[in-house]
Amino acid sequence: MAATETTKSRRRRTFSGRDKVTLGFFIGVPTFIHIALVWFPALATIFLSFTYWTGIHISDIQWAGLANYENIFFETPRFWEAVRVNVIWLAWFALIATPLGILLAYQIDREIRGHTFYQSAYYLPVVLSLAVIGIIWNFLLRPDGFVNGLMGLPISEAISFFGDDRYNLWVILVMASWRHIGYIMLLYLAGLKAIDMTLREAAAIDGATEWETFKKVIFPAMGPVNIIVIVITIIESLRAFDMVYIIYGGRGGLPILGVLVFENIAGEGASMKGAAYAVILFLLSIVPIIAYLQQQFKEDVR
Template identity: 50%
Template sequence: MALTFPRRAGRRRFTRRDLVVLGVLLGIPVLLDIAVVWGPTLASIGLSFTAWDGIGDIHWVGGDNYANLADNYPPFWPAVRNNVLWLLFLGLIATPFGLFLAVLIDRGIRFSRFYQSVFYMPVVLSLAVVGFIAQLVLGTDQGALNTIIGNRDDPIDWLGDSRLNIWMMMIAASWRHVGYVMILYLAGLKSVDPALKEAAAIDGAGERQTFFRVVLPTLRPVNVIVGVITVIEALRAFDIVYAVNKGRNGLELLSVLITDNIIGEASRIGFGSAIAVVLLVVSLGSIVTFLVQELRGARQT
């Protein structure tokens, strides 16, 4: 009996209709990405070297906007400092705390579902709403915190004191950030192979050694996502400080300065674009540095 083999399928040719559909499905997202993301980005870079009020003629000024930022614009360096401080606070305190909560809930502690819902609840709120809640808690007039600590007659000005308000706002923003990080790490912990933990236990590793040498390295993809999100959340913070005092009196951020210069009464679009370029460079620099470190760690392991 002769054996018959199926004929090898030939190379499929795309019809004209297939090419049209493929072009539409790929072309529309690419055009939207160019129009919404890269178009404004390149326009901001170009406008940062000009003086323009949005109505009159555009005048080329070269690097004068950047020189004025560094030398003649007092809010700039406090805003840079606050943005860096915001990034360090979220990256070194809020993010590790979110990981800690994820580890506790992953161990199946009692009422873990309840804790998971409670900690995730602030994530569904915008930072503007978080700012309004912070005003209710930290306000001098019948604020909850001053009432609890008994400072009704001489309340602490948590939001008006420039030495305190930036810390209060970072804590309020962390309230939302921690829940987001917790959910991401919790999903990553659920995907860790239990056999790895069992093998580590057989080799005599304790819980701490197992976590840092076995579990945490397997969470590297989640670490990348969390790191990028942390940088983005720290540098784009705007809503919460603008809701409290419009980003002034100790709450200056680069995003607030961009808004004040571009859509404010001054309408200094070129100058505001220069601030936006500085924020872009800081954002990309932080993200690229973090990704390079993570990729190096992945290759070494």
Template identity: 50%
Template sequence: MTATQQTPVPQAPIEKPLAKNRRVRRLTTKDRVVISLMIGIPTLIEAVLVWFPAIGSIILSFAKWNGVGSFGKIEWIGTTNYANVFGIDPNFWPAVRHNLIWLAFLAFIASPAGIFLAVLLDRELPGSKIMQSIFFLPVMFSLALVGVIWQLIFSPDQGLINGVLGTKIDWFGNPNINLWAALIAASWKHIGYIMVLYLAGLKGVDPSLREAAAIDGATSRQTFFRVVFPAMKPINIVIVVITVIEALRAFDIVFIINKGTNGLQLLATMIYTNSGAAARVGYASALAVILLVIALVPIISYLTQAFKEDKR
């Protein structure tokens, strides 16, 4: 009889046991020094330029002080500054109202306009590069320069707007309309800034997401709101924070127009006025703390909601 030959069964390769005692490279003294400098220097700069002044403003908001020249004459008066802000100052509540209008205008008109332009330019239509440069141009200007430019545009005598409309309206002098004229001027720069941020984010969206949405039969609008917009969540958070900060720290353009008076009162101009010529540093610090709290409310609320959705 002939012995039946059997095909040998292949065996799995034997795995080598992981090395238990791997050598861990220890940090040298030089490494520790370099790491300490890389962490310590930015932290120190942040503390000196941001945290120390912020803490100092909170402390001085409970005091009466006329400035650096009278360093030893700080008088602690408790919450008197806050009581005067909320109860006596006739400019405070109009300034708060104007800041909130400024925030609403940027959040619901200017920022969406910038996002809309970014979506259009992302389609790479003919002339999109030129249009992108035109809309980005105001971003390179300071708000002070923007104020000067729009003063010429809104000039009651030789301004472009009155020339086109054939009117003699004093856009920045009339307290009933100067806030809206200033908002248009500020939005000219804000829209371009948001457009650039959002356009950069759109370039990073995975094209396969849009292709999958198109295969499922989604329209361009459905693709944006249900696919692209959720994927842009990090950029959306940045835009919300920037919009809140830009709205509440608005100062340059208003100060150029009329120094924050005659219907253009803002918290930032009140802080400057009281800490400068008026020499009421404690009172200005109380205003700064109130502005900080107002700024933190929408930012923290949005971030909390965003993090809750991430956990889900």
């Protein structure tokens, strides 16, 4: 008995004063930075959304209650136009871009001819930021850009891909999908590589077609990856700001919620409408994600 207690005591790790300082430094500094740069601004934004403030002197903060939100919901038609655009953006990603990324991942995983080239080509846009992608596509599609020049159109007759309401939304969705498809492909391909090959072999022995194998074997086995893909699809469709800002600048152009946050954060006199827009955008992003995750966790428990 004594020998056992001696062995356990030897196994226990004792920390010296220097070890405790080191651990405190590596845990405390990142925690402080995270709280200072993430949690404090987030909580401050929520508070400021209920106030009037010029953003200069803290003593000038005045309580506004729900006035900023009432102004957004009942007196700002541009907000509902932005919601419509973001809903279209989400539907496009969910029904077209994300399924295309999954399809590409599945085909590359089957090692079709040239799969290494396709994987590199579709992954390339992922390493670029949305701002850089906006610059590239703006160079290609502006009135004096490459595409209009390739068609031999003078500037007076050039197609305004970004200025014409018939085209601008769909052109920007294609631009955003260029990166999103590669991102989803990368995530799904990593998940497919982790699936046990015996599952596919068993399905093939049972006479399942390739579609039945994917629907009934591979897709359910990719549950954790599917959750990540859904979360990313929602976030990417709502946080699209960089690309629209690069093309249209700070004001005007295509209305989306991210742009409204930027336009109103310091440009509406004493109101904090920008903070209210940020809170609304946060809720629209987090509520469906939490609801979906809770549903998935309940199914896992069952």
